[in-house]
Amino acid sequence: xxxxxxxxxxxxxxxxxxxxxxxxxxxxxxxxxxxxxxxxxxxxxxxxxxxxxxxxxxxxxxxxxxxxxxxxxxxxxxxxxxxxxxxxxxxxxxxxxxxxxxxxxxxxxxxxxxxxxxxxxxxxxxxxxxxxxxxxxxxxxxxxxxxxxxxxxxxxxxxxxxxxxxxxxxxxxxxxxxxxxxxxxxxxxxxxxxxxxxx
Amino acid sequence: xxxxxxxxxxxxxxxxxxxxxxxxxxxxxxxxxxxxxxxxxxxxxxxxxxxxxxxxxxxxxxxxxxxxxxxxxxxxxxxxxxxxxxxxxxxxxxxxxxxxxxxxxxxxxxxxxxxxxxxxxxxxxxxxxxxxxxxxxxxxxxxxxxxxxxxxxxxxxxxxxxxxxxxxxxxxxxxxxxxxxxxxxxxxxxxxxxxxxxx
Numbered sequence: 001x002x003x004x005x006x007x008x009x010x011x012x013x014x015x016x017x018x019x020x021x022x023x024x025x026x027x028x029x030x031x032x033x034x035x036x037x038x039x040x041x042x043x044x045x046x047x048x049x050x051x052x053x054x055x056x057x058x059x060x061x062x063x064x065x066x067x068x069x070x071x072x073x074x075x076x077x078x079x080x081x082x083x084x085x086x087x088x089x090x091x092x093x094x095x096x097x098x099x100x101x102x103x104x105x106x107x108x109x110x111x112x113x114x115x116x117x118x119x120x121x122x123x124x125x126x127x128x129x130x131x132x133x134x135x136x137x138x139x140x141x142x143x144x145x146x147x148x149x150x151x152x153x154x155x156x157x158x159x160x161x162x163x164x165x166x167x168x169x170x171x172x173x174x175x176x177x178x179x180x181x182x183x184x185x186x187x188x189x190x191x192x193x194x195x196x197x198x199x
Numbered sequence: 200x201x202x203x204x205x206x207x208x209x210x211x212x213x214x215x216x217x218x219x220x221x222x223x224x225x226x227x228x229x230x231x232x233x234x235x236x237x238x239x240x241x242x243x244x245x246x247x248x249x250x251x252x253x254x255x256x257x258x259x260x261x262x263x264x265x266x267x268x269x270x271x272x273x274x275x276x277x278x279x280x281x282x283x284x285x286x287x288x289x290x291x292x293x294x295x296x297x298x299x300x301x302x303x304x305x306x307x308x309x310x311x312x313x314x315x316x317x318x319x320x321x322x323x324x325x326x327x328x329x330x331x332x333x334x335x336x337x338x339x340x341x342x343x344x345x346x347x348x349x350x351x352x353x354x355x356x357x358x359x360x361x362x363x364x365x366x367x368x369x370x371x372x373x374x375x376x377x378x379x380x381x382x383x384x385x386x387x388x389x390x391x392x393x394x395x396x397x398x
Contacts, residue, residue, distance in 0.1 A: 006265065007250045007254055011247060019227050032218055033251055038252075041250075042248065045245070046244070047210040052232055052235065
């Protein structure tokens, strides 16, 4: 395309700003758009506008939804006394796929990371604390990532929540199921040892 | 997002159809869209419409452009007697980055691949042959990929072109510059040996 297609370059630049999309993938995506029938590219543009307009945060758990209340918060069969705190909507989806969990969620939309300028105010800590202050919550499960930011966030939140007399738990660390022990890293392995249970 | 955001799911589905975009990346991209300010997502939708409307194929070399003729074909300082044949617009970009090549290009928009149902009619063989039949071409450089499809295409085209008395060449195979010899695969290594030059 050389310098001949600025519309293409502009589009590739926008794609390249997306998370996990490198320069080359962005270019390939832009080429793909030009190869689509006009109706298809128009439908994609419309889907972007729709998602941007319709999707908002649930007024309770902050998960993405098209309603005032997401289907999980609106579901009376779920246990609203147990809140599982996750960083991203994708994490919620992963837990839902287990079909084991019957409580509700709180989506932080990030984790505390002072180096990136993300403090408690940049994530949804306030609405979480409001839910806890409103009462009726018996347990908060910290399901943030097991990296530094996730750990920091879990620790920070547990300190805020405990004064309310609410039990705060953390997902177990250990060997991933079905994995080969010899490939587990030392930290995971020593955490798995610490957390061992009687059979 | 559970089942609550169909606009989000629809968008992720469309992103997942793009080349090189897996299910999870598509989901992350869709979430990203919902996190953008409304003007930003509207600008992205507009960029898609623009690229789809404005970008077309150069009437000579089939590269993507916004004009009737791409800047390279329109450039009189380039050698229009030498045509470098590439599979994709990205390949052209890669060669242009070397700043060595002064000829022109022909973009096939694919490679012959019977298994994928791609024959000479699905790529831009006809306009290439029309350029050669029109005369004035002294050399055609095959710069198709060095995989089976690229090799097949180079061989097929060279058979079509040679009867016109035009020289057909192929990019050299060999050890990538700056790479470690021990990691080169055997085929590359034996091709490099075959193509050795006197120092």
